[in-house]
Amino acid sequence: MTQWSKDIQMAEEERKRTVESLRKRFVATGHILWGRELSELTPHEMFRTVAATVKELLSENWIRTNRIYSEQKTKQVYYFSIEFLLGRLLNSNLINLGVKELLADALKGLGISMTRYYEEEPDAGLGNGGLGRLAACFIDSLAALGMPGHGCSIRYQYGLFEQKIVDGQQVELPDRWLRDGFVWEYRKPDKAVNVRFGGNAWMRPRPDGSLELVHEGGTTVMAVPYDVPIVGANGKTVNTLRLWNAELNKDFTLYGVTQEQREERQRYQRFVESITEFLYPNDSSYEGRRLRLVQEYFFVSAGVQSIIRNQLRSGVPLHSMDEHVAIHINDTHPALVVAELMRLLVDVYELTWGEAWAVTRRVVAYTNHTIMPEALEKWPIDMFKPLLPRIYLIIEEINRRFLTEVRRRYPGDEERVRELSILQDGQVHMARLAIVGSHSVNGVAEIHSEILKNTTLHPFYEFYPERFNNKTNGVTHRRWLIGANPELAQLLDDTISPAWRTEPSYMADFARYADHHKVQQRVAEIKATRKKILARWLREKTGQRIDADTMFDIQVKRIHSYKRQLMNILYVIDAFERIKEGMAEDFLPTTVFFGGKAAPGYYIAKETIRLICAVAQRINNSQAAEGKLAVVFLENFGVSLGEAVYPAADISEQISTASKEASGTGNMKFMMNGAITLGTLDGANVEIRDAVGDENAIIFGMHADEVMNYYANGGYSVWDEYNGNPTIRRVLDRLVDGTYGDFRSLYDYLLRNNDEYFILKDFEAYRAAHEEAARRYRDKEAWRKSMIINIARSGRFSSDRTIREYASDIWGIRGVQ
Template sequence: MNSSERENIKAAYKATFTKKIEEVSGNCLADASLLKQYQALAEMVMESITSQWAKTNTLYNKNESKQVYFFSIEFLIGRLMKSYLSNLGVEELVQECSAEMGLDYEAILAQESDPGLGNGGLGRLMACYLDSSSAMGMPAHGNGIRYKYGLFEQRIINGEQIEVADNWLKNGYPFEIRNPDKSVIIKYYGQIHSENINGNLTFVHENYEAIMAVPYDIPIKGYRNETVNSLRLWSAEPLEAFDLPSFNQGHFLNAVRHKSEAEAISQILYPNDNGFDGKLLRLKQEYFFVCAGIKRIIVDFKRSNNNSMDGFSDKICIHINDTHPALCGPELMRVLMDEEGLGWEESWKITVAAMSFTNHTVLPEALEKWPVDMMKDLLPRIYMIIEEINRRFLLDLDNEFPHDLDRNHSLSIIRDNYVHMASLAIVSSHSINGVATLHSKILREETFNGFYQVFPKRFYSVTNGVSPRRFLMNSNPELKTLINDSIGPDWDHNLFDLKKLLNYINDPVFYQKFDAVKLSNKVRLANYMARYNNVTVDPNSIFDIQVKRIHEYKRQLLNALHVLYLYNRLKENPNLEMAPRTFIFAGKAAPGYYYAKEVIKLITAIAELVNNDPSLHDKLKVVFLANFNVSLAEIIYPAANISEQISTAGKEASGTGNMKFMMNGAITLGTMDGANIEILDAVGPSNIVSFGLSADEVHHYQKYGGYRSIDIFEQDPRIQQVLHQLIDGTLGYGLSFQAIYDSLLLYNDGYFVLKDFNAYADAQNQVDHLFRNPTIWTKMSISNVANSGIFSSDRSIADYQREIWKII
């Protein structure tokens, strides 16, 4: 467009925005708060999107498109305003107009809260998949829970994690639409009796407790196209919010008791399930959004299919993300039989054809199971159906493998007085996939080997991916500009085009520009740490970063022990030749996970020791960033030099943080675990630093023994010194990390921290030497960006479409 046309567009925008400010605030623009400016802009965005949303839904119905529904306990979508503006193609316009109107664009965006709808990679993956599906014009939607307070807001007080409520909805959420007319009744408890109606055995649920599931829909706008898919989140509400007779009788608490009990279902993500009540609430949550989602899918399908269930599995794919939504299978069976009048065989055929399952873990504690008595009591009809699914499955096993009865029993969905959800998901689905090559291999050969022998054609592998729009284009705009200037803008629709950057792999001018972008991003993160952590760091130091959920298998402990070892080296030799290093940690520990909280406490204690020692001359700094979320991640990933991916080999399913770091030019320092293996394949061994035991070696030790951590301890003076410092007062008066010390020595180091310590220290030394050669380091960093196309979530969605969903 010419300059005159652009000026007309800008004038129209300014007039509309000014009018919208008056509507939302009752004030003129000059008197409107930042919050009101944000709300006005949000309303304008929604007005632009909702018409496309309606057209998309109409088009899907007209074309009778096959649609995918992601069922997930988490959807970590992050702030949406910037993504909406970018996807609509108006971000530059809004930035220019804001500046000309004297408004602070970045401050307006900062008014948006991060939605508290997830915790880590599981939920962020779903958000990336929704983003990619819309960007590719593919009909895929989300189905989850609208948590009022999310997981929790993490604060670090006196070095310890403190959890407070994350009231992300305190100012409302402008990007959701409440649809009470699409509410669903959820039934808990009660009794089931059967009746013979017109010659059909019919099951009737009586004396149940009813909860209302109310949907809130969020539009998922495609990148520079007309597609808008939906994320539907369910909120739990009572049928009757207030018991007036009880109140009038003076029973004030009883008057609101049912309201509180109902709303508890959608209050927080992952209630502490160490006790019975927590487990019960978790199970209520899982059935809540499954039941509501399945019901609305069927209602909508029948409305557009002449009130018939014919062809349901040809047009609907119910994709369950890990085991939390595993009740989708029996719930779909319940609706098909009890409400639609279909027989078992026909219902089962539809269910298996419609269901697909992504598994995200090999850790036994993460493979959910529920006590039979709890399931039977809370969900009596669902338990009956699970029993029948299991009975028929075991009968088939005994017929097919008649001489392997013990093995057959080990595959039972119900065993040892528990309902095993992964087993239920596998039996109920036509497709089961792992999320990285190694992970899928472990599922086939170890974790689910028995099921693989029964259903070999059901198992697939689809490596995870991340949204390049969120984690490169939007969060690293300077790098985006440099890439556009170098290879043109078309890569934004095909990330494999980043390989064209290899044409600049030996270009000193490009190196200089690339390094300037990285330094700018490091300065931004350094300013953040100065503001929120009161720690001054050198942006020219190595930014060595590990950000992820705090868990033993992810081995933040290995990283922390190495920092302590490096501190000891500097104390022994203040003139040690090394590049200054800033170690950055972030991540939340589950509220009931004592050991993980001790690791956070250890990291903060090491930070206190290191950062306040003037003899180090700022060669070493340690920072723990509180309350890791998507918005903080968008500052962290572009600034990283080193991406710490150091999980015990064979324990990480895939990882997605490793991909986000790589996409922004960080060098992976990691074990050959999860998608690190595919990163190695993509960039080549000269552009990654790997170390440690292999998954096969870990498996061998765990199966056959032969590892004694005390032997490592006794043979390595460095480890002796570091471990003694955990308990001798080095880390602060009265501070002792005896539980960590005991886990490593008394309990034989279950995650092989000490076994891998020497190899990790050598790898870190290699990193130091590489970084001190700027030409080599920059070449490695550019190579990582250039080869990151395979880790786009667009590629992942294309793989799912080709292998599993087969949308026409």
């Protein structure tokens, strides 16, 4: 026997021992958890047994990771985000630990098929859209790269909502994702901290002329951390997502007191429970908005207290805290980090203001996700000050000192002072606080960062030009390609080697196969398989049958007017009209998919969903459209459904009004799975187009500078479009002539509000883009080549690349494992 043969035999024997060890561990875990035979367990109990077995495997490396960070006094980054849209963790944890096939074989020996238990895991209700999914990708990449980085957020009892479509309309049901608990979390009551709200705070002069803080009264809430292990791709690094839960002190009681005291305690109990009850409380009322502010301070205060406590325990002087800690603010929701860190350093640990401010600015960095000035977060002072009196005093002092600096640089320019003031027009401006209190401000796509510098945040860019930079978003290829599309991942292994799995930039080598006939054919086969899987899922879940041989044209994202789902469905109405009139004999058979949630109070978005459903009902029951056009609304779209949707798409609809989308990440997930982008030059679409070339993307519509010129100078009339274009007039008239029901709401929204997102201005270009897509799709060889180019060029949009840039340019951290 050769040495090579001996090595193979030894490897196979080792594999068998590992499989047997996993099998024994799984059986023992099931017996310990449930005290019953495996054959008696329910599917959910089987899932929890699998998950518990996986937790045993990762816990050793989790402990080891934390020990290394502590012993080496490694600089660590803490990523504060109000959302972490994790998706299901079982499959990704198995992949990252490298035991998915081994555990499947172990269970197979027990007559158990593991695949049937994946769907028993609920999607964690910890986020809504791109903001939360980005945060999830980032902590995945941090662990994959062996970098010391952790998440900080809220443990919401209920997610945004579970979307149901009833009689063609969105209905919101509670997202009870924690009904059976969260199998991956570890409650850490010994790490609890107290967070204080309300009371009265003021500065009182001492005899020596200095000032001392007086903070009387208020309400204290206990914040208890629940830690979730985040497993890196090699399984060695296991970082932590810390979720804070508001809880009553264990000594709390409603009994043995007067009626008045009981009522007061009941109010306190309700207040505590409300803090972490819902993701995004309904902000249509004063109390709802106030609760959102409570949430933001709650997790910020708890998180910063925990960080400082950890630093002190490791013996790190707070004066040099920035050498060991970086705190990153994901959008403005955690901007109170700036004021809370100052409060702790000055009030509790008695640093001077100057010392504390220097530390704070070196520690904190801020990512902006919002181009639209009206969407930048602001809080009324008359709400903010009574709720957070000491924090308000600190912000007042930050602002006073900052404006002194502004006036020194721009003497007599009070308009400049007004533009830069954190406290202005009775509001606390959170983005301004984040910029003033940090050392880095970044956008999330090249065009977005330029718009921030030139328009939205221009006064601050002029004041702090050195702080502004760009970090284009990315997505984790481990979930969105390796996990969601294993057949495509295998093809990449077979053609360019598996090295791309740990270094996604190597995916560029796949472009060498763009003209390779067999590779083209295999890519087409994989796409066809994924389309059939999605069609089968739809049939099993809803009963709707679709033709998997049609072109799949997909737009899945939060329903919002600037994302222009309304333009998409108006195009579908136009296409249906042409089909009925016999003017589209060569119309490419297409299935158009929509998916996404509308905020409960967002009337136009909900009306858009209603229109999509009404049009779908009419088209899908029309003999004229049969075999040519079908419409699907994917109910309750989320991460897990996305794992089936993105690999199945032929067309990726990325059609936001140019200058409105900060980046987008769905565009990257589609691209990574071989879909062709049909979109505007907005957000990361610009960089996608640059990466693949005009021949491998379909770009249409106005550019950002044209849009911003209309906003600044006027000159656009929606009535000119309506009166001057018979196609547009006919499509809009269908909204009010009873064809699909009464959609006067959308008709008036477009015509009475002068089409604020230029849907009708871009409509003809959008039609032409679809015609171009159909023309290209018919050329099978050219289309398959475009698919390969898109897949190959998607490596640069991996969140691993993004995190390396953050680590080197902003945080100053490095991989340690």
